[in-house]
Amino acid sequence: MHSPTRLKPLLATLLVLIICFPSTAQPIDLRTATWVISPNVPSPMKETAPAVLTEEIAKRTGITLKNATGWPKGNAPVIALVLASDKTLLSRNVPVGDGNGPEFKPEGYRIVTETAGGNKTIWIIGADTRGILFGTGYLLRHLKMSKSFVGRPLLELDGPVDLATSPAYPIRGHQLGYRSTANTYDAWSVAQFDQYIRELAIFGSNAVEGIPFHEDDKPSPHFKIPAREMRIKMSEICQKYDMDYWVWTPATFELTDKTKRQAELDLHEQFYKEVPRLDHIFFPGGDPGDNHPSEVLPFLQELQSRLVKHHPKAKMWISLQGFDTEQIDYFYKYLETEKPAWLQGVVSGPGSPPMAETRYRLPKQYQHRQYPDITHSVRCEFPVEKFDQAFALTLGRESVNPRPFAFAKIHAKYAPFTDGFVSYSDGSHDDVNKVLWSMRGWDPQADVHGIMEEYCNFFFNHVIASSAAGMIEGLEQNWKGPLAENGGVEMTYLNTSFYRRMEEERLENNWRWQMLVFRAFYDRYTRMRLIREQELEKQANAILAAGDKTNLAGTMDKALVMVNKADTEPTQRDLRRELTELSDALYTSIGLQTSTEKHQPRNPERGVVMDFVDYPLNNRWWLADEFEKIKKMTSPDEQLARLKTIAFWENPGPGSYYDDISSVAKGPRVKTISDDATDVAWWDNGKSRKRLSTQLFQREPELDYDNLDPRARYIIRVAGEGDALLRVDGRRLSPIVYNKESETFKEWIVPLSLTQDGKISVTFDGPEESQLNWRKQSKISDVWLLKQP
Template identity: 50%
Template structure:
């Protein structure tokens, strides 16, 4: 007979290979026997989770029992138990590495005569739930049937001790402020079943801040604590210090508010106080506050710890903080949190004394203006989908996890809604095993939430959604294929129409294709308008501009692909009803356009028609026809300079000569609530881009023209150039003559020195938006 081989690439995992019987193990009629040695609350939770989640997917209601009378039994036990009602619990073979570590589990099938026993053995209470999660994610379930591979023997323990996600019950979250206690309970359960062990709330919310609140925020704070206790998960809170602790009584008022909260919570394990974002306190003020806070925390929750981040700290503040740790060696601090705008993660780890834990606080929820912006994202998506769309990026986040997580003891991710659900699962699984097969993780996700029958097809669809975002949108053939794939799934699976995870994935597929169709159409309209300019001398500038405006208006009065747009709106409405997703400020009371309101920007211009409208008004005010004609010619050749010249929109996904990438979430300039009328290229920028050219004429003279904001300290092949024009505002120009001696071989590398602007907010710092190499 063939051997059954389980390849499980996880730390702490071992497996055994045994003779495989002909059929899979049928658990459809199994009874559930739970060891008496497990504490009552977890016996109830474990049994309920297993019975209820199987019933949802099969309509089978497995019975809990107190004996071995059933031919097939799912036996749940702790690893330090030797037997259950006379049946010996399988030994852990130390030689094979099967000894479970904290939170680990073992799933093993034993056949004794005609009796089949599927053991779920936990190293502790959490391990039991993780073992149940693995069973539910790998079993094949359909109507009235559940099966599992026979002779299975899996032992697994987590690689990272901290694996959690932030769930702030607040207005700025794009869905959670509308959730009920039952929805949070189910969602936390599902997160645990995929390996999470911590959840972080954001308390102290104004009860009038959201029209969506189902219960008072202070009541929900306590309920979330209870839910965490039910699932043996740690309950954390993110609680900034008073903004300015130097104000009289601010320190004491902050302590009083915090203690009242601590007293209300039945469970509390971690308190995270960000050093910045928000907060501007010097560590000399912040540290005494944290020390006093720890006393109050220990009073109500003796095992809980205080954590702090150095977000926004300058060099002096960082030095002060670490010098304090070295000299004072405080016991009241549990650990340091690395988040956006913290010192480099490897530096923090190196400077942090070994006694303190180091927690990761990665942003898995945002796409732009964030910790981890989408790489090489087309501007059309940045303008329309914005910061918080449905954003499954399993491969992107696996790369980032393995880049940074090794410097930490684990993570609680930053999240602001249900749109990043897949990313949470990916991070939880990477926390178990940093080398986990990502495609298999998505397969388990699809199997668990959508069913065995379509798990593989749904996995393909999810992975293709990530590919939709890779590089220039025009010409990306995968977008249409992705939509066709999801439409087939949509038509064949009406039973999933009310599943919110299904709804948001389908909405994304329709949205992406709608934006691609619009982009292609609107770019062509703009190109055709520039062709109209060619006859301006005969027709007259004013008549030419009038005709151009009429042509550009086709984007609004003759829009394309309205059937796709309608589907997006239909799914957005379904998501509001199913999970409270607020995809519009006006329609669903989202807290702001940046907070997942993708409907409000779905028709944002994807060409420069707003900018051209404003430019035409400026041209109308010019005195002579010649001036007007010259300005029209400038508009026509803005992105298409004369032959032998080159132009690059610095951060565009299709920039040909740009070799650098955006620094940190600043690839899309946000102003006027996302409806800027600046040129599209002006809304994309880098602080210090690098460009390379290999096709210059070594005998020709060139001028380098730069647009952007502020300073531009430009070097050509390493030499700092002196400008002949130096304008500093948006859509003004700096010009630098290029000496022929610098391009003897026709090659040119342009770099920019960074000005000394650390004292300025990044929005006020110098940046580059467009670069031209103009042949004279």
């Protein structure tokens, strides 16, 4: 670890600046504060809210606030926790409004500072028990706290404050599945779940979703206790924090099997008996599962009859994921004719009908909940747009993925059609996204940067809150556009490195901080590798371009030595070593499983980014395989021709153009954006040896060309798989070459009449392939416009 000694003068300067230029508001010093709570607050919140307040302050300051049985004398400050229905507390009037303010609405609260009788009082006034907890969370998010700030503990609130608020959406939760497919949760203890659920509540979440049964037969090697025990413990934790406890529970068998159906009903009822709190059952219609709603709905009705015997207020939900048009229509007809009172609402998740359509078709008496995938980056509901292939191949589907601005826009787009959300999450790597969704679910107009500052103030400290928020936002920007051109990656890395050294004594074991550092370092390492490895390939192609028939084998060997310098002379060795240390530190601190060799993940796709940290970012694996094929050719002319094709693949010469269809770096003429072109990057368990451009595709790309020579003849060449129904300026052309296999070519002559104006538009019709699995459908990966001599 680096010593912070060299940075002490700089840190001292920062502190002097903060002291010399204070906030205009007079802060309230709470180091000697006591707390009081209304006797009308019921248990367990009467114990929970003060515990959250005092324990979180003690962790950060070393100060333990004391409970006062009477209003303290003198000017000692007081934190008072009361219900909006309280008129007085210890003979002091509670400063509430006329009964119409947000603090009287479900889960709402008012925070108001008051000076009376010499005491400065911070009132936390909750509409109900949740309001008291959420108000406590607001206070904790806005306190300045430190164990040593200019030689003394710091605990203060910028005052005065008078704020009242209530949530816009009643459902604000996250799935925390204690199962082997999670990349983190399966390694957690009961205490870690308790702390994490507490922290979600501090940021406005009111629900947790568990995974009850289907993982029991495949336990994780990381389990601290059996899954059955943990789901009971999670229910107890939700009871403690007054959080709704949901469970996600599919039927992965045929419901027409009476024996299995009865066993499933009995399994559910046993679970219902065991847990002290259960609020909602969410049954995904067809993801997983393959049952018709005519079987699903009666099954859920019977489930609900058993559920309410043990939890009378619990609700039943269904999603239409995986249902076809006939099944969806059947469901709505059932609602129309049967009007089931046992059903609470519909959940919309990946594979569901459009959310607006669902809200419009769903009768008003039923609620509508979103199930957003905030945990994945590719092969998912909300893939990163224009994701550089280098990240898709290395960070992949499930990496540390703060996307605050993207998810703020996604939430704003879909939330108005819903009553809220419980997100899909498979680990701690999406922690920032959970906080963003929780707080925008409370206030859809909340400033994104402000949310990030509150996150960093609470989890790190007030000194670096703004800078750390900028780091998080920088990580999101790192994923936008061509990586090699993104100099912001370097700046995010430098800023993170600086604050890491400055704050390492306080933050080195903070897993949220470790995640930010890890991503910043990983991004920079990947960028530096990409730049170098692409340059090595250019040099290798130059060797191939200069080759002739006299020494084909030597040319190939020389080119391979050049491109393989990525392995024999690796770059950024110190940074690579730090990534290993950070990944191991994250496994120790939070159980994040980033290495198959060390951390025993379920499979490499589950966030195991250290398995792919050195995946080739040039075509050296493909070249090695191609050279072996070429060496087996019997004709030197064919061998040389193939080498020339490889050499000029991405550089077809003056007046000609090449586009890697779904590469943000190498497709400048492509107008369309694939929904998720990086899906095929997971061939061969993420270790595909295919040419990099072949691992990206679109089905119906559109390209525009201009500044063409009106006197020249052009040929369009396409690589991909299957069919390519090409049009130029809307006119369907007939091919002169039409190979359908991967990495073979199709070619069309462009009529001179179409290039007379110096420009053309190229489009593709989609072939009818609905009978094929999507992996077998036609793909277009590379397009050339070749000017003929």
